[in-house]
Amino acid sequence: MLALVLVVVLAALVFEFINGFHDTANSIATVVATKVLSPGQAVILAATMNLIGAFMGTAVAKTISSGLVDTEVVNVTSQVLLCALGGGITWNLITWWLGLPSSSSHALIGGLCGAALAAAHNDWNALIWSQEVGSWTKNGGLLWKVLVPMISSPIAGFTLGVLIMVLLYSLIAGLRRFGGRLLSPLSRPRWVNAFFGKAQLVSAGYMGYAHGTNDAQKTMGIIALTVFAAQSNGVLDDLPGWLSFLHPNGDENGIDPWIITTCALVMAAGTAAGGWRIIKTLGHKMVKLHPIDGFAAESASATILVTAAHFGMPVSTTHSISTAIMGVGFAKNPRALKITVIERIIWAWILTIPAAGGIAYLLLRLFELLGWA
Numbered sequence: 001m002l003a004l005v006l007v008v009v010l011a012a013l014v015f016e017f018i019n020g021f022h023d024t025a026n027s028i029a030t031v032v033a034t035k036v037l038s039p040g041q042a043v044i045l046a047a048t049m050n051l052i053g054a055f056m057g058t059a060v061a062k063t064i065s066s067g068l069v070d071t072e073v074v075n076v077t078s079q080v081l082l083c084a085l086g087g088g089i090t091w092n093l094i095t096w097w098l099g100l101p102s103s104s105s106h107a108l109i110g111g112l113c114g115a116a117l118a119a120a121h122n123d124w125n126a127l128i129w130s131q132e133v134g135s136w137t138k139n140g141g142l143l144w145k146v147l148v149p150m151i152s153s154p155i156a157g158f159t160l161g162v163l164i165m166v167l168l169y170s171l172i173a174g175l176r177r178f179g180g181r182l183l184s185p186l187s188r189p190r191w192v193n194a195f196f197g198k199a200q201l202v203s204a205g206y207m208g209y210a211h212g213t214n215d216a217q218k219t220m221g222i223i224a225l226t227v228f229a230a231q232s233n234g235v236l237d238d239l240p241g242w243l244s245f246l247h248p249n250g251d252e253n254g255i256d257p258w259i260i261t262t263c264a265l266v267m268a269a270g271t272a273a274g275g276w277r278i279i280k281t282l283g284h285k286m287v288k289l290h291p292i293d294g295f296a297a298e299s300a301s302a303t304i305l306v307t308a309a310h311f312g313m314p315v316s317t318t319h320s321i322s323t324a325i326m327g328v329g330f331a332k333n334p335r336a337l338k339i340t341v342i343e344r345i346i347w348a349w350i351l352t353i354p355a356a357g358g359i360a361y362l363l364l365r366l367f368e369l370l371g372w373a
Helices: 002-033 038-053 059-066 078-098 104-120 142-176 181-189 189-232 241-246 257-273 276-285 291-310 318-330 341-370
Strands: none
Touching: 002 038, 002 059, 002 078, 002 189, 002 257, 002 291, 002 318, 038 189, 038 257, 059 104, 059 189, 059 291, 078 104, 078 189, 078 341, 104 189, 104 241, 104 318, 104 341, 142 291, 142 318, 181 189, 189 257, 189 291, 189 318, 257 318, 291 318, 318 341
């Protein structure tokens, strides 16, 4: 059984690595598309900021580890978590191959829900739909931590993208009209592109940091759930000395330092591997981007992610940056948006949770048929 626990931890780190190169595109597509940075430079920036962001809090990890599946209804075993990860990894690879910016977050959540439902023999009470945790801002469960943010974060990303672009255009128009001889030249396209080319280095770093604060924590939650399940099942009672770090240091709501460090490093390594298929879709196919557009989209998306991470909401980096780019494109010219590409992305969003959940469900049923669960 100890070997199975180690396999689950390894599978979780594989998911984290794939999340890194799958969602790298989300955090650097705009800065590459606007040619402010080369792909190599953008990857280094994103990997560094991902690493820093991953250490900034554990609220999202706690939601994954203790806020979605009711351990009193379903016995969360290593097999269940392995199938959950299998569902998430499989769907991530399918959408990566197709170049679709789907959500790694929702793939993992879907996989966890599907595997838990199979383990509970289709008892829907295995899933925590809603729970009161203090105030409304801290309500837990799938409703408040997953479903509400899944709908609200894309709307917020689109709206914030539009608002930031309108504000920037208004500032430029104001310089052109009221800046006089000294400031009005700064409103010319050459100066605007030069300024926002530099400013986008900041917004791209902010985006990478925000990606780390949210996405890296999801796998932390799965590993923490694995370790606590193994501890409660007695699997960790006679660990060899070199594996003693596996013993949880706190309660089930705590995330051990080794988990945080390992996930942060693995996500940074995955980020360094890149994901150019999705960059092409996000950065080039939806709408043509200039540095000012990239700055607006990254700023909007990163703000959504950092806010969500503060409240422990595992929202999708993909959703926030994609809709922010849509919002920027809409503010420039509603006709510039390529609807067919957007439709493909939306279908990937809709299908992610049920598809990853279905794969995980079938995997656990297969494990049971083979006598492995």
